[in-house]
Amino acid sequence: MDADTPTDEVLDELFATIESRKADLPEDSYTTTLFTHEKGENYVLEKLGEETTETILAAKDDDREELLYESADLVYHLLVLLSMKDASLDDLREELKTRF
Numbered sequence: 001m002d003a004d005t006p007t008d009e010v011l012d013e014l015f016a017t018i019e020s021r022k023a024d025l026p027e028d029s030y031t032t033t034l035f036t037h038e039k040g041e042n043y044v045l046e047k048l049g050e051e052t053t054e055t056i057l058a059a060k061d062d063d064r065e066e067l068l069y070e071s072a073d074l075v076y077h078l079l080v081l082l083s084m085k086d087a088s089l090d091d092l093r094e095e096l097k098t099r100f
């Protein structure tokens with residue numbers, strides 16, 4: 001993924017990168033540390049809890065910049081969790097579509 005990626009493709013690119021890290025487990029990757037952590041998926045669940053709290057605090061502070069930053073952290077960790085559980089971004093899209 002790079003800065004030239006069209007905005008509407010960012011989530012797909014990010015999810016593809018996460019899937020690639022899951023397959024290859026390169027050493028210098030934060031995503032790899034999530035897939036290989038000694039606490040297993042519990043570590044990602046903890047991170048999701050932390051990022052959720054930080055997102056809520058940013059909203060309560062009316063800090064738009066921080067809200068977007070923490071929301072991005074939250075979405076990234078959620079996508080890692082979906083990948084870890086062998087669910088995909090398309091599965092998420094399908095679920096959302098059933099609610100239209």
Ligand SMILES: N=c1c2ncn([C@@H]3O[C@H](COP(=O)(O)OP(=O)(O)OP(=O)(O)O)[C@@H](O)[C@H]3O)c2ncn1[C@@H]1O[C@H](COP(=O)(O)O)[C@@H](O)[C@H]1O
Binds near residue numbers: 029032
């Ligand atoms: N989108 C992300 C992304 N969002 C958050 N993070 C990491 O998630 C961690 C968040 O944990 P913390 O909140 O503890 O981080 P922190 O900076 O100490 O604290 P805060 O200021 O965020 O509260 C940080 O280490 C961030 O770098 C991410 N790490 C990777 N990605 C994407 O994943 C791709 C692959 O990354 P690697 O696996 O590292 O190659 C990258 O190209 C990015 O596109």
